Amino acid sequence: MSVRAPNPLVGWQRAAHRVLFLLFLLDLALVCFRLNRPGLLFGTARWPDGLLLVLATATTLTSLSGQIPAQNAMLSAVLIGAIGAGIAILGAITGVPFGPFVYNKENFGPFLFYPLPWAVPMLWVVAILNARGVARLCWRKYRQRPNYGLRVLGSTVALVLLLELSFEPYAVLIREYWSWKPTKLPLTWYTAPLVNFLAWAVTSLLILLFVTPALINKSPVKRPPAYHPLFVWELLSFVFLLGTTLRALWSASAFIAAQMIIMLILAMLGSRPAKGS
Numbered sequence: 001m002s003v004r005a006p007n008p009l010v011g012w013q014r015a016a017h018r019v020l021f022l023l024f025l026l027d028l029a030l031v032c033f034r035l036n037r038p039g040l041l042f043g044t045a046r047w048p049d050g051l052l053l054v055l056a057t058a059t060t061l062t063s064l065s066g067q068i069p070a071q072n073a074m075l076s077a078v079l080i081g082a083i084g085a086g087i088a089i090l091g092a093i094t095g096v097p098f099g100p101f102v103y104n105k106e107n108f109g110p111f112l113f114y115p116l117p118w119a120v121p122m123l124w125v126v127a128i129l130n131a132r133g134v135a136r137l138c139w140r141k142y143r144q145r146p147n148y149g150l151r152v153l154g155s156t157v158a159l160v161l162l163l164e165l166s167f168e169p170y171a172v173l174i175r176e177y178w179s180w181k182p183t184k185l186p187l188t189w190y191t192a193p194l195v196n197f198l199a200w201a202v203t204s205l206l207i208l209l210f211v212t213p214a215l216i217n218k219s220p221v222k223r224p225p226a227y228h229p230l231f232v233w234e235l236l237s238f239v240f241l242l243g244t245t246l247r248a249l250w251s252a253s254a255f256i257a258a259q260m261i262i263m264l265i266l267a268m269l270g271s272r273p274a275k276g277s
Helices: 012-036 047-064 069-092 119-138 148-174 194-215 228-246 252-270
Strands: 101-103 112-113 178-180
Touching: 012 047, 012 069, 012 228, 047 069, 047 119, 047 228, 069 101, 069 119, 069 194, 112 252, 119 148, 119 194, 119 252, 148 178, 148 194, 148 228, 148 252
Parallel strands: none
Antiparallel strands: 101 178
């Protein structure tokens, strides 16, 4: 007979998580309002968008700290950010593996060091950790079956790819964080070459191979489903959906809406207790 653990976020961790998530929701509302009414609040200021990424990272890590030791959560974030940043630098300099692109410093924020914008490591942290959290929800009822870990790994890579496909039109055509240079390949997704998405999948797999040992919960105590990654996933996707809809990017809007609905259904079904458990 399994014993459920009490709420793992106790004391300052629980308070920090609640405060950060509330701030994340407030800033997300501000970003959505500014998308709908450009220039009405804070003019052309970019800080609400940057703050949203910071708060998404912070609330993701505080939530994760309730499932695994805090030092493991921080270690995973450092590893994800470092590997993602290193590959992003290679891509910005050589065009490999993502394809030729240029960061827009005015819109994407200052560089940590050339050619790496400060936001890039956080993008990878938010994408990887929340995609993995959603994948674990989808497969939760099957966690006692063989190859559960491989299923979560593969699903996480697929979910990172889904999130990047949703984010790319918003990042390039609405916020203009970066721009793509023409390539010989005719197929693109809102100016992004298809090799970019293959590179995101391969990079995600590489990152997960390094960080998964730090993310494994070694406690035998059964814990309730962690829905926070799903909340962050759906809320960020909603921002992308709102932006693409307001700009009449209908293919992107349809794709984002579809993946939001599908992932919500799969996560809710997967998080239900299995029969006989």
